[in-house]
Amino acid sequence: MSAVTPTPGYQSRIAESAIDTALSAVGAVVIEGPRACGKTWTARQFARSEVLFDGSDEQRMAFAVDPARTLDGDVPRLLDEWHLVPGVWNAMRRACDDRRDKGIFLLTGSAIPPDDITRHSGAGRVRRVRMRTMTLAESGRSTCEVPLSALLTGHEVSATKPDIPFEEIVEIAVNGGWPGLIDLPPAAAQENLVAYLDEIARTDVALVDRAHRDPRGVSTLMRSFARNVSTEAGMSTLARDADLDRTTVKAYLEALERLFVAERVPAWQPRLRSRVPLRQAPKRVFVDPSLAAAALEAGPDRLRNEVGYFGCIFENLVMRDLMVYAEANGCGSHHYRDKTGLEADAIIQRRSDGAWIAVEVRLGGAEAVDAAAASLKRVEAAVDTSFVGPPAKLLVITSTGYGYERPDGVSVAPVTSLAP
Numbered sequence: 001m002s003a004v005t006p007t008p009g010y011q012s013r014i015a016e017s018a019i020d021t022a023l024s025a026v027g028a029v030v031i032e033g034p035r036a037c038g039k040t041w042t043a044r045q046f047a048r049s050e051v052l053f054d055g056s057d058e059q060r061m062a063f064a065v066d067p068a069r070t071l072d073g074d075v076p077r078l079l080d081e082w083h084l085v086p087g088v089w090n091a092m093r094r095a096c097d098d099r100r101d102k103g104i105f106l107l108t109g110s111a112i113p114p115d116d117i118t119r120h121s122g123a124g125r126v127r128r129v130r131m132r133t134m135t136l137a138e139s140g141r142s143t144c145e146v147p148l149s150a151l152l153t154g155h156e157v158s159a160t161k162p163d164i165p166f167e168e169i170v171e172i173a174v175n176g177g178w179p180g181l182i183d184l185p186p187a188a189a190q191e192n193l194v195a196y197l198d199e200i201a202r203t204d205v206a207l208v209d210r211a212h213r214d215p216r217g218v219s220t221l222m223r224s225f226a227r228n229v230s231t232e233a234g235m236s237t238l239a240r241d242a243d244l245d246r247t248t249v250k251a252y253l254e255a256l257e258r259l260f261v262a263e264r265v266p267a268w269q270p271r272l273r274s275r276v277p278l279r280q281a282p283k284r285v286f287v288d289p290s291l292a293a294a295a296l297e298a299g300p301d302r303l304r305n306e307v308g309y310f311g312c313i314f315e316n317l318v319m320r321d322l323m324v325y326a327e328a329n330g331c332g333s334h335h336y337r338d339k340t341g342l343e344a345d346a347i348i349q350r351r352s353d354g355a356w357i358a359v360e361v362r363l364g365g366a367e368a369v370d371a372a373a374a375s376l377k378r379v380e381a382a383v384d385t386s387f388v389g390p391p392a393k394l395l396v397i398t399s400t401g402y403g404y405e406r407p408d409g410v411s412v413a414p415v416t417s418l419a420p
Contacts (some may be wrong), residue, residue, distance in 0.1 A: 022127040023103035027096030033131035049073035054081035101246040131176030144419035159403025159417035176290025193294035226295035268334035289316040328420040373410035
């Protein structure tokens with residue numbers, strides 16, 4: 001199955017390939033991701049009929065009266081924001097069983113329903129595709145000279161110096177990869193994102209787990225999350241910083257993950273040459289770096305003056321792009337840190353054969369790149385490569401500059417050169 005004629009103005013998304021493959025394999029495909037990341041627009045490139053449950057009460061009422069008729073239409077049939085209407089999942093699942101065909105339904109959802117038993121009852125009938133906000137490759141801000149697929153085979157890195165200066169990288173991070181905000185002035189984009197976070201705090205968090213939540217507490221936690229973004233800050237740290245108890249922080253974080261606003265980057269667990277214990281805490285990031293800036297209402301000028309903190313937001317931007325590119329290559333995304341403090345900001349490992357690359361993220365500067373390269377070499381030496389195999393690539397990702405191979409075997413590439 002392939003996409004129908006693209007909508008005028010539509011920008012192609014990396015997830016399309018996974019959607020196309022899934023539609024050919026199962027009865028229903030669920031596209032999951034944060035609100036406003038482009039799920040519906042992408043789904044419409046494949047769908048031949050649709051039901052928009054988020055549009056009006058009319059569709060919800062029609063489903064309540066006659067579920068079968070609501071689900072009937074040209075296939076793939078798009079069921080947009082399906083989680084808003086109780087019963088859609090089970091009705092869809094029964095329809096898949098009855099029709100015994102492929103590519104019947106496309107479902108989009110910006111929240112994971114609290115009833116996980118129902119949600120996970122689609123085994124064999126349903127495949128899920130994760131969408132995030134637009135990467136630099138998708139928004140046309142990457143030269144795509146350094147594809148992850150090539151890095152995983154050890155291909156040498158070479159990239160021209162990007163036309164995008166550091167000052168513009170800051171603005172790109174503030175706007176984020178939201179399709180409707182990419183081309184807005186940063187101040188206007190951030191105003192929209194502040195309102196987005198306010199709506200999450202006031203309404204979405206309470207709806208997703210069907211429990212009363214204090215909007216002020218949720219907003220306070222998101223500010224704490226933003227201050228600690230791209231770190232391994234645990235529940236206790238966030239609770240102290242936000243002046244909330246651990247139980248409340250845990251509930252709020254789980255709700256933000258259900259809304260695809262917050263993500264965990266799990267710790268990598270290779271076999272080591274030594275007995276140094278590995279840390280197991282996940283690294284926490286926003287689904288888009290702009291949310292960290294919006295939570296603190298930090299615009300481009302402030303972030304340029306607080307370069308140390310912007311480094312954390314920049315790492316969030318890099319992780320977003322890497323996670324999208326990794327999934328397109330059948331890879332998992334991790335971070336590495338041992339008890340001595342030795343770390344790699346990202347480990348990308350292919351599931352099929354275990355091929356892996358280790359990544360350090362730096363804004364730039366010769367000394368910072370040298371330090372990052374030395375750290376990656378120590379990680380390589382610490383890992384038992386007789387078990388996991390040698391790394392396909394050790395890579396330092398920067399905000400600007402050329403892409404090249406260093407004499408020590410470490411590669412350097414600007415984020416604006418990366419691609420799947």
